[in-house]
Amino acid sequence: MATYPLKVCEKRMECNDTASLWLDVPQDLAGAFTYRPGQFLTVENDDGGDLISRQYSLSSSPGAHPRLRITVKKIEGGRMSTWLVDQAGEGDYLEVQTPRGRFFKDLDAPHHVLMLAAGSGIAPILSIGRWLLESNQGHTVTFVYGNRTPDTVILADEMAEIAERHAGICRIEHVMSRAGEDWTGAHGRIDRAYIEAHFASWQAASELPMVAYMCGPEGFMDSAEGALMSAGLSASAIHRESFDMVLEDDETEPGLEVVAEDDPGEDGPPATIVAVVGGEEYEADWQEGENILAALLRMDADVPFSCQEGTCSSCISKLTAGRIEVRPGVLQTLREDDLAEGLTLACLSRPLTRTIRIDFDEI
Ligand SMILES: Cc1cc2nc3c(=O)[nH]c(=O)nc-3n(C[C@H](O)[C@H](O)[C@H](O)COP(=O)(O)OP(=O)(O)OC[C@H]3O[C@@H](n4cnc5c(N)ncnc54)[C@H](O)[C@@H]3O)c2cc1C
Ligand code: FES
Structure with a gap:
């Protein structure tokens, strides 16, 4: 691209x-x-x-x-x-390259947004949290941010300034795993036990329905997601972004089927991939064994990509006609409700219908 x-x-x-x-x-x-x-x-x-x-x-x-x-x-x-x-x-x-990604989902009503981050995972979390507070849509935001020691906290000044400007609707809890006795804030790791111990106090800060965003190491997000679901949040209310470069995909597991919303396509041996990128249309003949990204790259289509193995999210795209099969490892990046909307990663997908149409702009 x-x-x-x-x-x-x-x-x-x-x-x-x-x-x-x-x-x-x-x-x-x-x-x-x-x-x-x-x-x-x-x-x-x-x-x-x-x-x-x-x-x-x-x-x-x-x-x-x-x-x-x-x-x-x-x-x-x-x-x-x-x-x-x-x-x-x-x-x-x-x-x-121009910005990509689908971490943030629009909220159609005021929510209490719980924002969990560890280390550099604060980058997208701060972007979303600040935007929610400054959009004046009635949201409240609780940041819970984990680091080893106070001198490893990043973007701290900006967070403090936002909390001051939005006092009453924004709270920040810094959690240190290796701080000395002089640290007067929370000690520990944001793990399952920490979330179970603090969830009630976070919830008490606002009567609005809660959604959660998290970014940090996979282990941190797995335990946080488990704890939030045990506390009553539904899977669709929890959003995570991974920086990790390892795809967990069990090759023995069958693929997941994604069907375009308005046009499920014509059955028959898969043959043609039509892709829309930057307003231009590209067409590729599909060859057995190829994923959709590989077929498009073979035709020199100007599609966004980087890792080609399902970890970077660059090739996120939307199926607008036909049916495809996606490797289950896609669920490390996208959720089942994203797949239901037709979203996929082109490098983990292969066509199932005679023609498929995939849009890299409409994400
Ligand atoms: C969607 C997305 C958003 C990201 N946003 C940020 C961001 O805001 N800030 C940021 O600092 N990084 C971010 N990353 C991670 C970043 O893309 C790189 O993976 C990271 O900077 C390492 O690249 P490198 O070339 O320095 O390391 P490489 O040369 O690729 O790798 C060197 C070694 O480090 C290991 N490694 C690679 N990536 C990581 C990692 N993330 N954590 C631990 N070990 C790793 C590799 O296995 C290898 O052994 C993001 C990743 C993704 C997929
Ligand atoms: S190219 Fe990285 S996820 Fe597809």
């Missing part, structure tokens, strides 16, 4: 291994870089002759910030994160 050079206009070290980079969007690209809270950018870089691409959630909020901000934690030995945190600087240009 096409990338655009965006200038790093400001860089700030949030703590010793994490940096925020602010990117200027030229006027002529403002439309293309309009984003929803919780979406991410794919950044590309030439790393010693290898073109590498990685995803970074926007930690800025639509409306609140005219520029885009990503917040990157350096992973030991990590090729992109080390470059972004240690080397990329003000005045440099980053090659980035």
Whole structure:
């Protein structure tokens, strides 16, 4: 997919291994870089002759910030994160794709939004939480943010400023797993026991129905989701975003069927894939054994992709005609209600009907 050079206009070290980079969007690209809270950018870089691409959630909020901000934690030995945190600087240009992702779901009525984050997982959580508070739609927001020690907390000033500005409808609970005696806030990990012990107090903060968003390591999200469901939240009220690069997919499990809402398609051997990307239409003949993304790339279609193995969410798209089969590992990124709407990851999907139509713009 096409990338655009965006200038790093400001860089700030949030703590010793994490940096925020602010990117200027030229006027002529403002439309293309309009984003929803919780979406991410794919950044590309030439790393010693290898073109590498990685995803970074926007930690800025639509409306609140005219520029885009990503917040990157350096992973030991990590090729992109080390470059972004240690080397990329003000005045440099980053090659980035336009924003993608479906983490945030519109809320049609006021809700109490419980926002759970660990470490750099705060990036999309802050983007969504801030947007909800500043949209004046009557939502209340509780942030519960876990870190090891106070000096590893990132974006803390901005969170404090938001909580002050929205006093009464925004609460922040910082939880430290390895803080010293002088830390007067909560100690521990945001695990099942912590959530069970604190859920009633979070719920008591607002009478509105609760929905939860979470981002952080998979283990943290698994136990948080389990605890929230035991506390009475339904699966459809819990949304999670994963930064992990490992797909958990049991190859012996049958695939899941996704059917386009208005047009279930014609039975027969799968043959043609029609894709809509950036307003353009591409057509590919499907070959046995290929996934939909691979078929489109073979035809040089300008589709968004990065990992090609179901972990980065770049190839998220919507089936608008026909039926497809998706690997169950898709449920690491999308929920069953997303699949019911026709959403899928093209790199984990294969066609089941004679023709399928898939839209990468309508997500
Ligand atoms: C949708 C999405 C949004 C993301 N948003 C952010 C964000 O806002 N901020 C941010 O810092 N990162 C974010 N990430 C993670 C980011 O895309 C990269 O995976 C991360 O920066 C590591 O890339 P690298 O090139 O530095 O490491 P690599 O060179 O790819 O990997 C080096 C080593 O680190 C391991 N590794 C790779 N990724 C991770 C990881 N996430 N955690 C622990 N170990 C890892 C690899 O297995 C490998 O051993 C996001 C990922 C996704 C899919
Ligand atoms: S290309 Fe990464 S999820 Fe499909």
